[in-house]
Amino acid sequence: MKYAAVVLLLAASLFGQALPDAPSEKMEPKKGVWDDSVLPGPNITWRHVFTDKRFLIPHLVMIGSVVFDAEITHAGIAHHKCVEGNTSLDRHPSRSELYVNSMIPALALTGLDALMRKGKLPFYIYDGAPVYGTIIHMKAGSSWLGHCW
8 A cells, every 4th residue: 555655646746747749740760780882872882881780690600500511511511420411412521511512602692782782782682592591501510410410
């Protein structure tokens, strides 16, 4: 009962205060990481392309997933006597063969996405591919952990 009285007194004091002004039409919304308008106009430089967080984050995560997949696969082949399931590689590929097989498409995709970013295509066109590559490599590396270790 005592707490209810205190809450009612605080609520009553809030109703007596003047409310702040509503936002006007002149207020600009804050620009976020995923907003296209943070880049300069139609002439985007390569520096802007490769320092754009929306470009860097998905591609670095994809390259990290390629490294994860290659290292887990190499450890499974070297120490646990498992075999590679990828049909484009032999059953016991070296670490360099694993990296070459995965990094060439990943880097080619990154270059293609950089060209699309420079051309200011909508982000969902070039941001979807690294997400798909990340899913494929994380699934492949995780299957080694679940089935071979």
